[in-house]
Amino acid sequence: MKSLRGILPAVVTPFDADGRFAPGALARLLERVYGAGVHGVYVCGTTGEGLLQPSAQRKAVVEAAVRGTPAGGQVVVHVGAASPAEAIDLARHAARAGAHAVSSVPPLGGDFGFAETRAYYRALASASDLPLVVYYFPELFPALQRTDELREVCALPNVIGLKFTDSDLFKMSSVCRPEQTIFNGHDEVLVAGLLMGADGGIGSFYNLVPELFVKLFGLAEAGRWDDARAVQREINELIALVARFPHLPAVKQILAWSGLDCGACLPPRTPLSESERQELRQALVQSAFGERLAGRA
Numbered sequence: 001m002k003s004l005r006g007i008l009p010a011v012v013t014p015f016d017a018d019g020r021f022a023p024g025a026l027a028r029l030l031e032r033v034y035g036a037g038v039h040g041v042y043v044c045g046t047t048g049e050g051l052l053q054p055s056a057q058r059k060a061v062v063e064a065a066v067r068g069t070p071a072g073g074q075v076v077v078h079v080g081a082a083s084p085a086e087a088i089d090l091a092r093h094a095a096r097a098g099a100h101a102v103s104s105v106p107p108l109g110g111d112f113g114f115a116e117t118r119a120y121y122r123a124l125a126s127a128s129d130l131p132l133v134v135y136y137f138p139e140l141f142p143a144l145q146r147t148d149e150l151r152e153v154c155a156l157p158n159v160i161g162l163k164f165t166d167s168d169l170f171k172m173s174s175v176c177r178p179e180q181t182i183f184n185g186h187d188e189v190l191v192a193g194l195l196m197g198a199d200g201g202i203g204s205f206y207n208l209v210p211e212l213f214v215k216l217f218g219l220a221e222a223g224r225w226d227d228a229r230a231v232q233r234e235i236n237e238l239i240a241l242v243a244r245f246p247h248l249p250a251v252k253q254i255l256a257w258s259g260l261d262c263g264a265c266l267p268p269r270t271p272l273s274e275s276e277r278q279e280l281r282q283a284l285v286q287s288a289f290g291e292r293l294a295g296r297a
């Protein structure tokens with residue numbers, strides 16, 4: 001059995017009015033997603049605003065996520081940072097805190113070549129006993145691009161897989177190896193990613209409707225692809241609705257309306273304007289998701 005697989009929400013990080021981590025809200029969010037049957041969580045990634053938080057606060061988020069994870073749950077910690085030294089420190093802390101794996105985007109802060117990127121992942125993978133999941137997101141972090149480069153990075157010691165946030169599922173299937181875990185990263189194509197060999201998914205909309213992603217995964221495992229596609233279409237109605245607005249502020253706003261206030265996003269992101277909030281709320285009310293999300297308040 002692979003050590004990691006299944007549905008892992010990329011959980012938002014809740015903040016108070018001063019931008020400080022709000023552990024109580026995270027505990028309630030974890031209770032909600034684990035109650036829906038998810039297999040673990042991915043913390044301090046892009047959705048979790050990890051790169052915008054100070055290192056000490058990121059460590060507090062990890063410790064709270066581990067505390068709030070039931071037996072059998074998997075905590076994957078994104079440790080990408082402004083410097084490799086900080087990423088290594090975060091990886092070692094994740095191991096001490098009881099996380100199950102670490103993950104990272106390519107090195108930040110410069111136009112690094114592949115040899116430098118590979119050296120970064122090699123150092124990070126050897127920094128602790130925790131296995132490493134490479135975070136492939138070429139739209140935002142283009143240091144990794146080619147299939148042969150992905151294969152070479154994934155073959156490094158202690159690298160156990162890939163979070164694949166791209167729509168080129170042919171490339172994803174070309175990288176997949178039986179002993180490694182591939183997580184699909186684009187929520188709107190989860191069913192296609194699973195069909196092409198992914199072992200699970202990590203995404204931001206899992207915060208809002210975790211039960212639908214769990215249902216889709218179960219149907220895919222059972223080979224019921226027509227039913228899985230129907231659930232994907234339902235999920236994609238919500239994604240299309242939210243896509244009209246700034247993504248992460250909209251997700252946090254919907255969480256607040258569902259009874260789980262996770263605060264605003266960190267600067268430089270700005271909250272939705274009043275007109276955007278009204279438009280989003282009206283769109284939700286007119287959709288099938290208004291009643292579903294309101295029922296959680």
